[in-house]
Amino acid sequence: MIAATAAAFAAYKTLGLHEGYWAVFTVLIVMQASIGGTLGAATDRLLGTLLGAVLGGIGAALGRTDTVELGLVLVTVTGIAALVASIRPRLRIAPVTAAIMLLSAPPGAPVELFVRDRIIEIGLGGVIGVLAAMLILPARSHGVVIARTLAVLSHIEAMLRAQADALTAGLALPSSPQHGALRQALAAVELAMKDADRERASRLADHGIPASVPRTLWRIRNDLVLSGRALDEPLPQAALAALARPSAAMLTAHAALAARCSAALRNGGTVDRGDVETCYRTFGTALDVFRRSDAAATLDFEASGRVFGLAFAAGRLHRDLLDLAGRVDEIAPKKGPVADRAPPRSVDR
Template sequence: MELRPSALIKANADSLRQTVRVIAGTAAAFAAYKTLGLHEGYWAVFTVLIVMQASIGGTLGAATDRLLGTLLGAVLGGIGAALGRTDTLELGVVLVTVTGIAALVASLRPRLRIAPVTAAIMLLSAPPGSSVEIFVRDRIIEIGLGGMIGVLAAMLILPARSHGVVIARTLAVLSHIERMLRAQADALTTGLALPSSPEHAALRHALAAVELAMKDADRERASRLADHGIPAAVPRTLWRIRNDLVLSGRALDEPLPPAAMTALAKPSAAMLTAHAALATRCSEALRTRGKVDRGDVEACYRMFGTALDLFRRSEAAATLDFDASGRVFGLAFAAGRLHRDLLDLAGRVDEIAPTKVLAAEQS
């Protein structure tokens, strides 16, 4: 189906805003270095292109890392240039030594990973006979200028706070969780083995993206640029839910024994479906900054617990072999953890809602 231009713009709004920020930052860096008469001011432009991220916190972090790595690389490259190089062999030895030292430091401190590149560029691009001190100083000024312009562009031009990025990425995680829960419920309803799915790998990538966005949000708060108000427990709780889904998925890799299916399939599927609906309501609450409606999660979980207790005391449970018994009670164990962790997530989502909203709903 062909999308209208307005629909395309809305669907790609974040990408378009980032494009505008990068264009504005690049133009500002170019104008600044031409105005200031910097001989190699293109370093400022390169820096803007490198540090501009999807949020203010991400840009600030990238700019800081770039500046720290540049300082180290510039110092090492300047020292190498000061040693002098009369032939290719000497230059090669100095280059290997300088970049090796920078690479060692960068391996110990990943934030300084740009240092080896900067050291090599500094050493190889230093004009013969030029003042090493001035050359190093100018590069630091140019890269610092580019980093400052990048941060200002992120702050002033269609600013994207890390709070919004964390929420958007959390919504993506919850979407994966909801689909996985419904797939497990369908497997119980149909009596078939849970089919293999790419959702687990996608969920891991989505969770890593949430953690990265939280780091950017924390950097914004530490820099007093914004207070995101998202509990630090949110990524941890999401990871626990992912682990719960792995456990329940393993229990359903094969169909449960017929006796267990008869006793547990319907209440188990209802319980998983209710938790999938809770994940959806958590998403809705995040979008609207409201309180999470728990719905019938508790009732469905109690029904599952009652059915499980009856099955445990039945003769059919006593006839299960070790593997079948492990899968049945493994599913029960995973269900208990999943119930606890999803309710904990709902509580964390409630904390994000404005205080006045919670007060109005509780009155």
């Protein structure tokens, strides 16, 4: 940021731009945490500037000096720019640029030169910002995606362990603020993936992260919502006696799998599946035994729905976490052929 600001200041002084401080402002606005983010912000600002400069220039060309007339032109110009920005969010800077162009145009100055200078100044700032992001301690979006994915997996692991503890203790698990934090972390992963894709499209980097990773993480989050709803009240004693221990062991194994996915992403390796398949099959066996028992027949409709809702969520969670592990294996450097794995068995009915 320091280097880019200095370069923008030196460039506009060297080129003798009358209002070249817009190049400095643009650098400060577009610089992001990664190359892809900076490139996206610079592109959006330039596109918004083009639209806003044209609209503001048209308004300034009308030459209105009366306060009421100028206000009407201002409202009209910014309204048109805001309407376009509502349809194309990338142009959200257009209303601001249009208003600045209209209100700061020097009296008597050629409008076309004024518009041209603003586009040059903001374009110059965007180019300097992107070059600085690329050349000075470059931060590729790949690392940002990995870091944010690790944060998501940390939330997932904590929520799975909390559900396992609730089953072991036979207690209810109220709605956790972790759900909101997980949702925000997932949105951050999607944003970083967009920046990474922008880098790849611009041939600045090839991040090598499958697009299915954010989708799989969202599915796991939805699975946690389903299992959380089943545990928002204690399970019936008959179900706890039969299923609490295998259910808790199964959730703990999946939490450990999430932790191993984190370790593999951090270290660039493949994911050890551990005993997750064994624990899941044990849970499935216990569920089948309970389903055929007399105790299951005594459950009312609501209790039965929560017990078998937990089983349904467990099946989805098992499938999606194994799918995530497969995607993490794809990211790891290839060191040789990977043995085919049998598809997971589901206990869904």
